[in-house]
Amino acid sequence: MAEVEETTREFPPVEPPDPTPVERRRGGLRVLAFTGVVFAVLIGLCFGMRALNVLPGFDNPFDDQETDRSQPVLLQSMRDLSRYVAADGTFQVIVDLQQNKENIPDFLINQRTLFVGSGTVEAYVDFGTLADGALVVDEKNKSVRITLPPPQLSQAALDMERSYVVAEERGLLNRIGDAFKADPNKQQRVYQEAQKRITEAARGSELDERARENTQKMLESLLTRLGYTSVTVTFGSP
Structure with missing residues (x-):
């Protein structure tokens, strides 16, 4: 009987196939999603324990911070005032300023500002300019005669909390120019124009x-309390 020879063949190990790009992306998304869930749970636990006063307080690392590097206030001058502010008036003006070039379209060169200005003008009497003999007192007859300078008006003081820019238009070339060169005096010109118009309106x-009227009433009340029965107040010519 013939003998059968047995042979054994060895085969290399079979490696698993490489994941496709789609499977790799899915795996990466699963890892990111898992990480996000864990992070959200940790943040929620921290805030929950903070609300229960288990953890000490902590600040938001992305909060806005303000650094004040201002210098100390410097006193430049002092003066004694001898004026009596007898009245003041509050005025409002709308300033509409436009700067453009002739024969050039506004969409190229145009600077227009619509500004609402609110300001106060004071009317005062300067007692520091009283001339000699302005006050005549008659103790026997208990009478007083006062000659005062005419009231003066102060320059308008703008109230920046009530003043604001309504609209601002700029041409294309103006916008390009503003990008390279700022004009710090641009708004200052609008403020000055508003002050000028309010002061003129007060006049x-x-x-x-x-x-x-208020100055006269004030002096009559004051001198009457001092025992004078006749008080005469006159004002000089402007």
Whole structure:
């Protein structure tokens, strides 16, 4: 009987196939999702324990911070005031300023600002300029005669909390120019124009007449309390 020879063949180990790009992306997304869930749970636990006063307080690392590097206030001058502010008036003006070039379209060169300005003008009497003989007192008859300078109006003081820019238009070339060169005096010109117009409006009002009446009433009340029965107040010509 013939003998059968047995042979054994060895085969290399079979390696698993490489994952496809889609499977790799899915695996990466699963890892990211798992990490995000764990991070959210940790943050929620921290805030929950903070609300229960288990953890000490901590600040938001991304909060806005403000650094004040201002210098100390410097006193430049002092002066004694001898004026009596008898009245003031609050005015509001709309300033519409436009700067452009002739024969050039506004969409190229144009600077227009619409500004609402609110300011106060004071009417005062300067007692520091009283001339000699302005005060005549008659103790026997208990009478006083006072000659005062005419009331004056101060320059308008803008109230920046009530003043604001309504609209601002700029041409294409103006925008390009502003990107390379800032004009710090641009808004200052608008403020100055508003001050000028409010001051002029105050001069045309009855603010100075109100100051005359209030000053006269104040002096009459003061001197009457001092025992004078006749008080005469006159104002000089402007």
